[in-house]
Amino acid sequence: MEVVTMHSHGYEHHRSDRPGWGERGGRRAFGPFGPPFGRGGRGGPGGRARRGDVRASILALLADGPMHGYEMIREIADRSGGTWRPSPGSVYPTLQLLEDEGLITSASEGGKKLFTLTEEGRAEAAAGPKAPWQEAGRAGDWETMQEIRQAGVGLMEAFSQVWRTGSPEQREKALAVVNESRKKLYLILAEEG
Template sequence: MSGSNMGDWFGGAGGSSRGSGQGWPIAGLWEAMEQLRGQFEQKGGTRMGRGDVRTAVLALLAEKPMHGYQIIQQIEERSGGSWKPSPGSVYPTLQLLADEGLIQAEESNGRKTYSLTAEGREVAGAAPEKSAPWEGSGTRDSGRTGALPKAGIDLAQAVAAVGRSGSPEQVKEAVAVLEDARRRIFSILAQD
């Protein structure tokens, strides 16, 4: 979105910016958001290697017992949002580790909490020099990861809200803020 066509995006070219999106190309904005998300994901996908879920589970359970949902949350949190394994990869891994005798499950209040067995502690501690998967380069944690696309998408959602229900004055003010933000962001790239 260059500054020259910002008015078109916000209904500034003769369209109304209030109400049910008249003059406001909501579909175009959502399409642009999806393109933005796609550009970030093309930089290097969020998939991790086959053994990374296993390594991550062992590393987390070495710290304390957890249930499956906690494991998923911790991986997402520690990777800065760039990696969130699906339950379809975590729960089979937990079952495999239990079958191997490396973890055990204890059920409480309808929820299984997993912890390392003695053998599991040996395996988890066998390679202390190996970093956890979320600490490696595979997680794309280089400024192009979770925080930046999330901030862009959050901004786009706020802009869409102003476009849907803001007054013409509010839309004009939002355009000014966005133009200033764009200049400031480009100035970051200009720094040494």
């Protein structure tokens, strides 16, 4: 694989047998540890969906009593007023991490794991926020914002393709669809609830 990097004096070419890795063994664009997290990174605006928020929420929930992972996801969604529903891909690895740290234990119950705080976990939960999902809920629903962004990008990609490759009649129709959609979106606000 050829990696091209730009310096003030021009371009430099490197070869690497590992996809995504440059000559020095680090990932291109983000350095050796991958993309940044937190503000503006994977966690979304304000880092709302960072592992720390999931971690604090799990500890706060388990302070109320033992729960299954899926119950925690549902509880966080309910307690945040539906504005934040952490994904299983963020909850279950965090549960494993907490178990590895000795803050929680798990026991199989009906084919599911039931998680409980240890003494150290109770101390950690007591020192942390009591309702971290409230702050997460105020920051907005990151997953919904991602869906909105993807819908907008998809619409623009489709419009762009019609504009680049379509006939004049097809272009005119595409423009009419976009303008009509914009009007319909504003009409939604005008409707009485």
